Structures are given as structure tokens and as C-alpha cells.
Amino acid sequence: xxxxxxxxxxxxxxxxxxxxxxxxxxxxxxxxxxxxxxxxxxxxxxxxxxxxxxxxxxxxxxxxxxxxxxxxxxxxxxxxxxxxxxxxxxxxxxxxxxxxxxxxxxxxxxxxxxxxxxxxxxxxxxxxxxxxxxxxxxxxxxxxxxxxxxxxxxxxxxxxxxxxxxxxxxxxxxxxxxxxxxxxxxxxxxxxxxxxxxxxxxxxxxxxxxxxxxxxxxxxxxxxxxxxxxxxxxxxxxxxxxxxxxxxxxxxxxxxxxxxxxxxxxxxxxxxxxxxxxxxxxxxxxxxxxxxxxxxxxxxxxxxxxxxxxxxxxxxxxxxxxxxxxxxxxxxxxxxxxxxxxxxxxxxxxxxxxxxxxxxxxxxxxxxxxxxxxxxxxxxxxxxxxxxxxxxxxxxxxxxxxxxxxxxxxxxxxxxxxxxxxxxxxxxxxxxxxxxxxxxxxxxxxxxxxxxxxxxxxxxxxxxxxxxxxxxxxxxxxxxxxxxxxxxxxxxxxxxxxxxxxxxxxxxxxxxxxxxxxxxxxxxxxxxxxxxxxxxxxxxxxxxxxxxxxxxxxxxxxxxxxxxxxxxxxxxxxxxxxxxxxxxxxxxxxxxxxxxxxxxxxxxxxxxxxxxxxxxxxxxxxxxxxxxxxxxxxxxxxxxxxxxxxxxxxxxxxxxxxxxxxxxxxxxxxxxxxxxxxxxxxxxxxxxxxxxxxxxxxxxxxxxxxxxxxxxxxxxxxxxxxxxxxxxxxxxxxxxxxxxxxxxxxxxxxxxxxxxxxxxxxxxxxxxxxx
Amino acid sequence: xxxxxxxxxxxxxxxxxxxxxxxxxxxxxxxxxxxxxxxxxxxxxxxxxxxxxxxxxxxxxxxxxxxxxxxxxxxxxxxxxxxxxxxxxxxxxxxxxxxxxxxxxxxxxxxxxxxxxxxxxxxxxxxxxxxxxxxxxxxxxxxxxxxxxxxxxxxx
Numbered sequence: 001x002x003x004x005x006x007x008x009x010x011x012x013x014x015x016x017x018x019x020x021x022x023x024x025x026x027x028x029x030x031x032x033x034x035x036x037x038x039x040x041x042x043x044x045x046x047x048x049x050x051x052x053x054x055x056x057x058x059x060x061x062x063x064x065x066x067x068x069x070x071x072x073x074x075x076x077x078x079x080x081x082x083x084x085x086x087x088x089x090x091x092x093x094x095x096x097x098x099x100x101x102x103x104x105x106x107x108x109x110x111x112x113x114x115x116x117x118x119x120x121x122x123x124x125x126x127x128x129x130x131x132x133x134x135x136x137x138x139x140x141x142x143x144x145x146x147x148x149x150x151x152x153x154x155x156x157x158x159x160x161x162x163x164x165x166x167x168x169x170x171x172x173x174x175x176x177x178x179x180x181x182x183x184x185x186x187x188x189x190x191x192x193x194x195x196x197x198x199x200x201x202x203x204x205x206x207x208x209x210x211x212x213x214x215x216x217x218x219x220x221x222x223x224x225x226x227x228x229x230x231x232x233x234x235x236x237x238x239x240x241x242x243x244x245x246x247x248x249x250x251x252x253x254x255x256x257x258x259x260x261x262x263x264x265x266x267x268x269x270x271x272x273x274x275x276x277x278x279x280x281x282x283x284x285x286x287x288x289x290x291x292x293x294x295x296x297x298x299x300x301x302x303x304x305x306x307x308x309x310x311x312x313x314x315x316x317x318x319x320x321x322x323x324x325x326x327x328x329x330x331x332x333x334x335x336x337x338x339x340x341x342x343x344x345x346x347x348x349x350x351x352x353x354x355x356x357x358x359x360x361x362x363x364x365x366x367x368x369x370x371x372x373x374x375x376x377x378x379x380x381x382x383x384x385x386x387x388x389x390x391x392x393x394x395x396x397x398x399x400x401x402x403x404x405x406x407x408x409x410x411x412x413x414x415x416x417x418x419x420x421x422x423x424x425x426x427x428x429x430x431x432x433x434x435x436x437x438x439x440x441x442x443x444x445x446x447x448x449x450x451x452x453x454x455x456x457x458x459x460x461x462x463x464x465x466x467x468x469x470x471x472x473x474x475x476x477x478x479x480x481x482x483x484x485x486x487x488x489x490x491x492x493x494x495x496x497x498x499x500x501x502x503x504x505x506x507x508x509x510x511x512x513x514x515x516x517x518x519x520x521x522x523x524x525x526x527x528x529x530x531x532x533x534x535x536x537x538x539x540x541x542x543x544x545x546x547x548x549x550x551x552x553x554x555x556x557x558x559x560x561x562x563x564x565x566x567x568x569x570x571x572x573x574x575x576x577x578x579x580x581x582x583x584x585x586x587x588x589x590x591x592x593x594x595x596x597x598x599x600x601x602x603x604x605x606x607x608x609x610x611x612x613x614x615x616x617x618x619x620x621x622x623x624x625x626x627x628x629x630x631x632x633x634x635x636x637x638x639x640x641x642x643x644x645x646x647x648x649x650x651x652x653x654x655x656x657x658x659x660x661x662x663x664x665x666x667x668x669x670x671x672x673x674x675x676x677x678x679x680x681x682x683x684x685x686x687x688x689x690x691x692x693x694x695x696x697x698x699x700x701x702x703x704x705x706x707x708x709x710x711x712x713x714x715x716x717x718x719x720x721x722x723x724x725x726x727x728x729x730x731x732x733x734x735x736x737x738x739x740x741x742x743x744x745x746x747x748x749x750x751x752x753x754x755x756x757x758x759x760x761x762x763x764x765x766x767x768x769x770x771x
Numbered sequence: 772x773x774x775x776x777x778x779x780x781x782x783x784x785x786x787x788x789x790x791x792x793x794x795x796x797x798x799x800x801x802x803x804x805x806x807x808x809x810x811x812x813x814x815x816x817x818x819x820x821x822x823x824x825x826x827x828x829x830x831x832x833x834x835x836x837x838x839x840x841x842x843x844x845x846x847x848x849x850x851x852x853x854x855x856x857x858x859x860x861x862x863x864x865x866x867x868x869x870x871x872x873x874x875x876x877x878x879x880x881x882x883x884x885x886x887x888x889x890x891x892x893x894x895x896x897x898x899x900x901x902x903x904x905x906x907x908x909x910x911x912x913x914x915x916x917x918x919x920x921x922x923x924x925x926x927x
Contacts, residue, residue: 021831087905088869173890218861226857228804228844235803268787296788298807299794371808371816371904373869420806421904453809550780565815671864675910679867682906703903705813713898718891764824 020690031220045491052593054134057125059118059395059566063138064193065146067212068098068111075170075184076106082114082121083131084392086370087420087679088407088737090131092220095141097668100211101143101204102150104183105170109222116387116414117150126392127427127537128590129635131736132668136733138342143502145202146758152563153189155183180467205664206729213729221418231422231689233390234375239444243766244438244452245301246276246289247308248459251698252533253281259291260309267307269300274441275433279615282498284536285400285590287434288459289740294442298450314698320532322465322695329488329529333360333469337486337527340583341513344521353473360470362762363545366463367695367700368538371476372420373456374431380444382413385436390419390426396519401436424537428461457708458700461536462693464489466529468512468549479560480572482521490544494531494577501528503542509588511632511742514581516599518574523613524585533695540741543634547732548763551556551630551746556759566629567610573631576602590636595706597636604633607640607661614723615642615659621755622649625656628750630743638665638725640741641681643717645751651769653752655685655717656743662732666727673723676741681720684744689765773833777802778846788834793817796843804844804873808902815901818874825881827900840908844873853880857923859914867905870914875901879915888919 003066022354054061062068062082070078079095095111098104114121122138155162158179165174171182183190194623211217217555224230249255261273271294276360291310295301376389378401385405391397394414400408435449451459466489473482491507493500503512504524513524534547538544553571560569576597581589608631611617615767617627624647631640644657660677667673690709694701702708727733749760760768773784775792784795787822791810796802796819805828810815812827819828820842847853856879859865868871875898882889882897889897894912903911 085868087869089867135777144900195877219864219866221869222864222866224859225866225872226844226860226876227848230871231803232806234807237801237803265835297790297798299790299798300785302810371814371902372806373808373870418870419868421868423904450807453811471919668898668906675864675867675907678909679906683904695912704811705809706811710902710904711906711908712900713908713911714895716906720909752869759910 004624015047016242022381028653033291034283052591054123054138056591057123057134059123061135061138062120062122063141063198065142065149066301067229068142069102070186071190073184073187075182077102077109077183078112079109080112080114080121082423083124083135084124084126084394084416084428086166086392086419087470088488088676089219089615089669090126092217093132093672095220096211096217097136097139098143100209101140102147102165102748103169104380105210106217108170108373113416114368116391116398118395119292124394125427126422127424129739130268131739133636133733133735136668140203141198141201144203145196147342148201149187149190149193150183150194152193153186157181157189165593171651179378194480207480212668213666213670215669216372221668222495231417232418233293233417234450235389236373236417236448237386238377238379239445241448242271243292243298243301243444244292245298245305245452246290246448247305247453248288248445249278249312250458251312251314251318252288253317256291257311257313263307263309264293264304267300267304269296269561270632273294273308273443275437276437281496285497286435287430288534292434292438292449294438294447295394295766302487303306306548318534318698320362320695320698322365323534325465326467327362329467330360332529333467334487335527337488337525339523340508340525340526341522342621346447346482346484346521346523348692349521349612349644350473353481354476355474357474357557358469358472358730359761361468361545361552363548364763365465365533366538366687366691367425367460367693368425368694369457369708369710370419370421370423370425372558373451374426375437375448375450376432377448378432378435378439379446380405380439383407384414386415387431387432387436388513390417391432392419392422393429393431394728397432399430401432403413404433405436405440423539425460427490433707452456453705454703457693457705461495461534463538463544464535464542466491466545466550468545470549470553472553474557474561478557478563480519483517483519484523485512485526485550486527487525487546489542490529490531490535490710492535492537495535501530502526505588507542509586509590510542510633511550514548514584514586514599516579516584516601516604516633517572521571532698539683540634540738543632543738543742544745546630547630547742548745551632552749552761555628555746555750555753561754566608566617569631570608571607573601573604577606592636599633603638603663604631606661607631607638610723610725611640611642611659611661614661614721617642620635624755626751626754626756628747628752628754630747630750632739632742633672634739634742636732637662637734637736637739639739639743641747643751644748644749645755647752647755647769651767651771653765654768655691656719656725657749658717658720660720660740661723661725663725664727665731666729666733667724670724673724676720678720680740681744682711682716684714684741685748687715688748688763692764772842773837775833775836775841776839777841778843786833787817789832791829792831792833792836792841795829796828797853802843802845806873809869815873816874817879818901820877820881823881824882825878842878846925847877847880850880852883852922855918856880856883856914859918859921863910863914863917865910866913867908868905871901871903875903875911883915883919883922887922889915
């Protein structure tokens with residue numbers, strides 16, 4: 001906590017740091033540059049003892065109140081949010097945790113967005129559904145330490161023992177004498193108090209929480225969002241700012257052969273054409289290269305780009321054809337591949353089975369398509385640069401812009417705006433590096449570089465494409481005794497490591513290797529697949545194909561056995577037990593401690609049972625309607641969904657209702673948990689019914705929302721009911737932003753099977769049900 | 772030079788006639804509440820009112836609105852229906868990332884102005900041009916109904 005400047009400017013909390021602690025934190029988490037997710041982090045330091053959770057992330061966590069809290073003389077409390085807001089409500093939730101422990105009155109709290117600076121704030125990579133589960137405890141300690149300092153300041157001023165005073169609703173009270181002092185009056189003195197030692201900080205008993213878990217607070221950004229005042233990356237405006245768009249190689253790995261910019265330069269408002277150097281493959285977070293057009297407004301830049309004549313050299317991916325690739329992946333999926341888990345004796349199990357059942361599922365490439373396409377603004381002044389934009393990874397932005405400009409990261413300020421959707425796309429700051437290159441070419445003038453929708457869809461870091469091949473041997477009662485799953489998909493690590501062809505531990509750990517099923521023999525194989533486009537993580541990542549295949553296949557087995565799909569699913573999950581991830585050959589475990597985060601089949605069973613009960617599983621429905629169920633464990637949370645579908649005679653699908661049960665442990669903002677589940681249901685439906693990116697001659701074939709369709713109001717569920725399993729604040733929390741997505745597509749397809757008897761194995765459904 | 776009236780104020784815009792209203796609003800007039808989403812009138816993020824009718828600013832050249840009154844999200848709160856919708860949006864926690872919500876509210880304001888008590892089918896029809904990638908549709912629908920209810924209450 002810092003006292004605010006007398007002029008009331010509190011945007012930057014004063015840097016009164018506890019140096020010894022800062023030194024310790026930096027030493028503990030010294031990892032150079034950016035690190036991709038926890039998977040890379042743990043590999044990079046394989047020799048060190050394993051670190052989990054926030055400890056295992058680059059630059060760890062910080063809980064110092066001097067960093068996050070500032071109190072003005074008028075009592076206004078500024079709380080810094082160091083995570084990026086992209087719709088998950090983190091700018092409300094994270095400060096709410098601090099405010100609760102601080103005993104601050106929310107009406108006198110405002111939220112300040114942290115710049116990119118992990119050494120100061122701790123890890124800022126807003127992905128992996130991690131913000132709350134990693135920062136709940138540090139933020140509680142932060143608020144509680146600030147409260148302790150206010151109490152100490154008041155006790156000192158009154159000359160009474162600190163045990164006699166208590167912070168309560170924005171003031172400190174001495175009950176014996178009836179004296180009270182507001183936080184504003186105490187701010188200066190409190191900032192001079194030592195930050196209490198971490199192990200002495202007294203956290204509230206959860207029964208005393210005033211905001212955490214209550215859900216009564218409105219979104220801090222709500223009013224700005226509904227009045228047009230909210231500032232996104234694309235909204236940045238600076239004096240003298242120029243505008244740019246980029247023509248990028250249509251094929252990943254391609255480059256400019258020649259450029260004729262004569263016509264482009266004739267377009268009114270166009271100022272300059274700037275070539276952006278192609279980065280060597282794998283591109284990582286670097287730009288793919290191309291030709292930027294700089295103009296006095298966005299439209300002129302777009303018109304100028306249209307007038308460019310660029311000849312491209314396509315490179316080795318110029319023959320990528322997604323239809324041919326599907327056939328090649330299917331061929332791989334039908335042959336043995338790298339064994340990544342092997343329990344029991346699969347061959348003996350299959351041999352002893354009364355019956356063998358197999359099925360193959362296809363899930364195409366997807367594009368994130370956040371409503372705000374990527375946009376960044378850069379201004380360079382000598383050895384310093386400033387960056388504004390919608391970044392999920394502000395530290396990587398800082399490091400990589402600095403690297404590209406030959407500056408020190410400390411000399412690059414990264415201002416994080418609101419994100420108009422992220423979904424993983426905005427974890428990759430290639431667009432900021434592009435803006436930096438163009439600004440440099442314009443003598444450092446501020447340049448806002450905007451991706452058009454076409455750019456966004458055709459040049460994103462695509463969700464992988466996959467073929468999931470499953471075989472089961474079942475006994476006389478139809479129960480599986482042997483389970484073989486071959487997952488074939490280009491890995492997102494191909495974007496970072498040249499030639500990577502196998503799914504990484506973090507992809508396998510997303511619901512293929514760690515199926516917690518009660519089956520005697522389980523073998524998981526991962527045949528190779530090369531990537532021919534730029535692959536990246538998309539909300540829920542590999543859980544999407546894995547859950548679709550696994551939860552569809554379980555329902556197929558149930559149907560073959562003539563059993564109720566819900567009862568059968570529970571039987572396959574088996575009795576309640578806590579399974580250590582190692583027993584499932586899962587070395588990743590979401591980067592979390594295997595002791596704190598085992599796979600708990602009791603919790604998985606409970607969400608299935610809850611959603612079935614609440615959805616009225618088994619209720620009678622008119623012809624053409626059906627219920628489908630699916631459950632999935634991801635990002636350390638347990639989610640089960642029941643989709644009610646209506647399929648008309650023409651094969652048109654509507655979804656009257658979705659029910660979702662989620663066990664993410666205890667919650668900070670239950671209304672946002674509900675919102676995330678509701679939104680995930682819509683995205684899941686879009687994945688199931690509409691979404692597909694295809695490639696021909698290496699080129700993405702979908703370029704806007706008429707060809708890359710997403711769910712609209714008319715296709716959305718009319719109603720989505722969410723049931724949150726009550727949690728315990730003493731237990732580890734789970735993720736919320738992503739786990740709602742994976743169960744939706746299989747639940748929908750299982751519902752379609754119930755309604756029509758038709759089994760969908762290839763996404764998207766599109767017109768597969770049409771006569 | 773084109774003259775346009777936006778939110779009750781007259782501006783002279785020195786841009787080619789075929790410049791879409793969207794970019795004139797955002798880059799020239801600094802009214803960034805109106806959002807770019809697709810540039811092809813497919814997503815509704817850029818919805819504004821021209822003489823009270825919802826239009827997609829990305830496909831409307833400035834020359835087409837020179838004699839018209841343009842209203843954007845920045846001023847829709849001056850309208851009773853717009854204000855009721857904004858209040859319902861905040862109260863029901865509709866926004867997630869919030870980016871598309873300006874367009875959603877502009878479309879919803881046009882709907883409720885024309886049809887004070889819309890049916891679900893009418894909501895579908897009026898709102899299906901507005902994409903929300905966060906998937907807030909259930910709450911958008913409920914907020915429209917809540918605003919409609921408060922409006923009919925106010926009218927009584």
C-alpha cells in the first residue's frame with residue numbers, strides 16, 4: 001500500500017518496496033524471457049525441484065500490498081489488477097479479493113490496470129483458467145497485510161495496543177474508546193508501517209467474507225462498456241497517430257517475393273509501405289512477415305493494402321490441403337503410434353472381450369475470432385518505447401517488442417487495455433511486434449496497427465485439427481474391459497519447436513491420457529502429425545477434440561449395451577476415488593501439485609448426478625427432441641452438461657435448454673462463474689454446429705463471418721441453467737474460463753442421437769442432419 | 772468534404788465520400804464506442820442509428836448520411852429506451868468482454884422503440900445480426916425483456 005500523491009493522482013502506486021522480499025521473489029522465479037505455459041517452465045528447469053501452481057509460472061506471484069494497493073487522503077482505495085480482462089470478469093474478481101480482506105467499502109474502491117511488469121506484479125499470462133486459482137491466496141494476503149498496516153497505524157496514533165483495534169468497512173475502530181479513523185486519514189501513516197511478515201498475516205474466516213462468494217457486486221467495467229467509454233486495444237488514440245494494416249503471406253512460412261506499391265501509394269491518405277521481415281520458422285510469437293501500409297486512417301490503410309501488388313513465395317506449406325490431411329491423419333490413426341499410457345494388458349483385454357466396438361471422430365481447425373481483432377499501438381522515443389493493446393501476455397509483449405527494437409525490456413512500457421475477447425489468440429503478441437516494426441519505420445511516430453477480420457481468421461494461431469480413433473472391448477454386459485484411444489493432431493508446440501510432431505504432455509493431459517475410467521486395460525497412443533499452419537491454443541485447447549471423442553464414444557458404448565447413457569457414464573467413471581495423475585501417466589497435471597490436485601472421480605460423479613437431476617434426466621420429450629449428457633475434467637475443474645436438442649424434419653437443430661453443473665471449488669464471483677458457463681455453452685455449440693477452418697494450397701479458405709460462422713442469438717440456447725457445486729475455501733480452487741466448453745459438443749451430439757438415432761462423428765454438424 | 776450530424780453535433784469530415792461511417796466516427800471524430808468487427812455488415816458490432824433506424828456503419832458511406840441524424844452508443848443514453856437498456860445490461864451483468872455490447876444495445880434500442888414488448892421470435896430476428904463471441908445471448912435476451920418491462924411500467 002502506498003499513500004497517494006497529494007494531487008490525488010493514484011494511477012501509479014508509489015514504489016515503496018520491501019527490497020529484501022522483492023529480491024527473494026526475483027531470485028525464486030528467475031526465468032529469462034517469456035515462457036509458454038507451465039509445460040515449458042517445468043521442462044526448462046527439470047533439474048530443480050518441481051514447482052506447482054503460481055510458483056511454477058514465470059515470475060511467480062507477488063502479494064505485496066505496496067505493489068497493489070494505494071489509498072488517497074480522501075479514502076479512495078485503488079487496487080491494481082495485474083491480469084488481463086477479456087470477459088472473464090477478472091478486473092472485478094481480483095480486486096474484490098483484496099478489498100474483502102482489506103475491509104474496504106467497494107463503493108470507495110477503484111481498479112487500476114497494471115502495466116506489463118511481472119517482476120513487480122508476478123505472472124501476468126492470462127490464460128489456462130489460472131487467475132483465480134493462482135492468485136486467490138496471494139491477493140487475500142495482500143489485502144490482509146494492508147488491513148494490518150492500517151490497524152497498526154491507528155493503534156500507534158491512539159497509543160493503544162493493536163489488539164484493541166479493528167478494521168471494519170473502510171475505517172479502523174477502537175471499540176473501548178469509540179474512536180474511529182477512516183482509511184484516508186490513516187493512509188500516510190499506514191504506508192510507513194512495515195509490511196507484516198507473510199506468516200503473521202491474519203486472513204479472514206470465510207464466514208466473514210463480505211464480497212467473496214457473494215455475487216452481489218456489479219462488474220467494474222459494466223457502465224463503461226454499455227456507454228461506449230470502455231477502451232479496448234483497437235480504441236487507442238494518440239496525438240499524431242498513424243494507422244496501419246498488413247498484407248501477410250497467405251501460406252504459413254511463405255514470404256514476399258516482390259512488392260509493387262505504386263498503386264497503393266496513390267490512395268488518398270496512404271503515407272508509406274513498409275516491409276515486415278519474415279521470422280524464421282518456427283515463428284513462435286514473431287510476426288509472419290508481410291507488407292504494411294501506413295495511412296492517416298484505418299480505411300485508407302485498408303484501401304491501400306487492396307491496391308498493393310504482392311507476389312508471394314509460398315514455401316513448404318503451399319500444398320497444405322485440409323481434406324487430404326484428414327485422410328492422412330485417419331490413416332495414421334488406424335496404425336499403432338507412440339504409446340503414452342499403458343495400464344493393464346490391452347491385447348489380452350481385447351482378446352477376452354465379448355465384443356469390440358470402434359469409432360473415429362474428426363474435429364477441424366478453428367479460429368478464435370474474438371470480436372475485437374488483434375490491434376496494438378506503438379510509439380518509440382529514442383531508447384524508449386510505449387505499447388498499448390489487448391494483451392493476454394503483457395510481459396512477453398514487453399520482452400519481444402524490446403528484443404525486436406534492440407531496447408531493454410525495462411525501457412518498453414506496455415499498457416494493457418481491455419480485451420474484446422481473447423480465447424488464447426491474444427496470448428501471442430505478434431501484432432505488437434508488427435506495430436513496433438512499423439512505428440520504427442515511421443521514425444517512432446505512434447502507429448496503431450489493426451488486424452481486419454480477414455487477417456484475424458486467415459492468419460491466426462489456429463486450433464489444431466484432429467482425428468480421434470477409439471476402440472473398446474466390452475464384456476457380456478456391455479461394460480468396457482479394454483480401451484484404446486489414438487489421438488492424432490498437430491501439436492501447438494510446432495509453433496515453438498521446429499519439427500514437433502507429437503502431442504505435448506500438456507495436450508495429452510487435456511482429457512486423453514488422464515481419462516479417469518474404471519477400465520482394467522487402457523492404452524493411449526499418439527501417432528505423429530506434422531503441422532502445416534500456425535497452431536496455437538484456443539479456449540479449452542485439446543480438451544475440445546478429446547472430450548468430444550471420449551464422451552461421444554462412451555455414449556456409443558452405452559447405446560451398444562442398451563443402457564441409459566448417464567448410468568453407463570457413471571459406471572465407466574467408477575466409484576469415487578482420488579487418482580494421482582502419475583497413475584494416469586499425466587506428467588503435466590495443469591502445472592498443479594499432484595497431491596493438491598488429484599483427479600477426483602467423486603467430484604466428477606457429483607457433477608454428472610447433479611446436472612442429470614436438475615435437467616430432469618429421463619423426462620419424456622416430444623418427437624424430434626432428445627437429451628444428451630457429457631462430463632469432462634479440465635483446468636482442475638469438473639463440468640457436466642445436459643443439452644436438450646430439437647431436430648425438425650428438415651434436419652435443422654435448435655437448442656431449447658442447456659443445464660451445466662460445475663465444481664470449480666470455492667468461488668470468488670459466482671455470477672461470473674455462471675456467465676462463463678453460459679458463454680462456454682454458446683461457444684461449444686458453435687464448435688459443434690458451425691465452426692471450421694479449411695485449407696487449400698496452404699491458404700485458409702474462410703475469411704469472414706459468412707464463411708466462418710459462429711453461433712448467433714437465433715442458434716443460442718434459449719435458456720442455460722448453471723449449478724455451482726458449493727466449495728470450501730480451504731481447498732484448492734479450479735479454473736472457470738475454459739472448462740465449460742469441452743462437454744457441450746459431445747452432449748449435443750449425444751442429444752441428437754437420442755432425438756434421431758443419428759450419430760455425428762465429424763464436426764461441425766452443419767447440414768449432416770439434413771435430408 | 773462531407774457534413775454529418777452525429778449525436779446532435781454537426782461535423783465537417785474531410786474524407787473521401789465513400790469512406791465508411793464507421794471509420795469516420797472512430798478515426799476522425801474519435802467516437803470509438805462504435806466497434807469494428809467484420810467490415811461486411813455480418814456482425815453488428817458497428818450498429819448505429821441513422822434517423823432512428825439501426826444501420827451497420829461499416830457498410831454506410833459517409834456521403835449517404837450527410838443529411839441524416841446519426842446516433843451512436845455514446846449518446847443513446849439520452850434516449851429513454853436506450854437508457855433503460857443500458858441500465859438492464861449493467862444490472863443483469865450482460866457484458867463479458869463488452870466489445871460487441873454497443874452494437875447489441877443499439878440494435879435492442881431500435882427493437883424496443885419499434886416493438887415495446889417483443890416476443891422471443893422478434894428478439895431473435897432483431898438481434899441475430901449481432902454476434903457475441905463471449906456468448907452472452909441468454910442475458911441479452913433477458914435484459915431486453917427486463918428493459919421492456921420497466922418501460923411498460925413507466926408508461927402506465
